[in-house]
Amino acid sequence: MILDDIVEKRREQLEREKENFPLEDMKEMALNSRRVSLDFKAALKADGISIISEVKKASPSRGIISEDFRPTEQAKAYEEAGVDAISCLTEEHFFKGADKYLADIRASVNLPILRKDFIFDEYQIYEAKVLGADAVLLIAAILSEEELIKLSRLAASLGLFCLTEVHNEEELQKVVRCKCDIIGINNRDLKTFHVDLNTTKRLAKLVPYDAVLVSESGMKNGNDIKEVKEYGADAVLIGETLMRSGDIKNTINELRGSL
Numbered sequence: 001m002i003l004d005d006i007v008e009k010r011r012e013q014l015e016r017e018k019e020n021f022p023l024e025d026m027k028e029m030a031l032n033s034r035r036v037s038l039d040f041k042a043a044l045k046a047d048g049i050s051i052i053s054e055v056k057k058a059s060p061s062r063g064i065i066s067e068d069f070r071p072t073e074q075a076k077a078y079e080e081a082g083v084d085a086i087s088c089l090t091e092e093h094f095f096k097g098a099d100k101y102l103a104d105i106r107a108s109v110n111l112p113i114l115r116k117d118f119i120f121d122e123y124q125i126y127e128a129k130v131l132g133a134d135a136v137l138l139i140a141a142i143l144s145e146e147e148l149i150k151l152s153r154l155a156a157s158l159g160l161f162c163l164t165e166v167h168n169e170e171e172l173q174k175v176v177r178c179k180c181d182i183i184g185i186n187n188r189d190l191k192t193f194h195v196d197l198n199t200t201k202r203l204a205k206l207v208p209y210d211a212v213l214v215s216e217s218g219m220k221n222g223n224d225i226k227e228v229k230e231y232g233a234d235a236v237l238i239g240e241t242l243m244r245s246g247d248i249k250n251t252i253n254e255l256r257g258s259l
């Protein structure tokens with residue numbers, strides 16, 4: 001199963017990271033960071049539908065998405081087009097991401113940044129802080145309830161927001177029990193890669209009214225956004241459509257339905 005393979009590879013990447021830079025040092029750096037996070041949650045709750053735009057070179061379902069991949073330029077173009085937040089992949093093997101991309105983007109844009117990765121170890125949370133992220137992704141499918149609580153508490157203690165991702169009822173119930181306040185509904189099943197916007201429709205009804213709801217994956221145009229907005233989404237997370245766009249401003253306007 002692909003999700004297991006990704007986590008397995010991610011463990012290997014993590015071991016390398018820990019060898020290069022031990023936990024104690026990473027922790028110290030994170031705790032010494034004086035940077036105040038940008039308010040990821042407020043950005044998603046802003047009027048209208050908020051857009052989180054993703055910087056992603058490749059994915060296991062799509063292969064290479066962007067041949068001429070320039071992460072910082074991409075993020076700057078998103079900022080100029082008026083998006084509300086940026087998501088940056090840091091997983092190396094399947095998504096061809098890198099920590100450096102996030103750090104570089106941090107130095108050039110002034111929007112909240114989500115570290116998009118497969119996070120299961122406290123090291124990755126400290127590292128997110130050091131890289132300059134404002135938020136981290138936690139995927140309910142790969143974390144137990146105890147882990148979700150532990151990692152989200154640690155993130156909060158560092159001033160990081162958590163976007164907690166679910167794909168089915170059981171995962172949603174789990175994150176609601178953990179009182180996660182920013183809930184991502186992934187329209188893509190990470191086990192089969194099948195995309196269905198009805199996932200948002202089905203699960204949105206079970207999301208607590210005071211949580212921020214993000215619909216993730218598979219959206220291609222303004223109609224898709226309108227659809228998930230009707231289901232109750234406060235924000236959308238869009239990657240491939242924007243990575244493939246030749247005119248980001250135009251595509252963002254089209255997605256917002258303002259053309």
Ligand SMILES: O=P(O)(O)OC[C@@H](O)[C@@H](O)c1c[nH]c2ccccc12
Nearest residue numbers: 186216217218219237238239240241
């Ligand atoms: O490129 P898309 O279909 O617009 O999807 C973006 C984002 O939702 C997707 O990259 C994603 C959602 N959850 C994830 C978890 C890990 C890695 C990637 C993801």
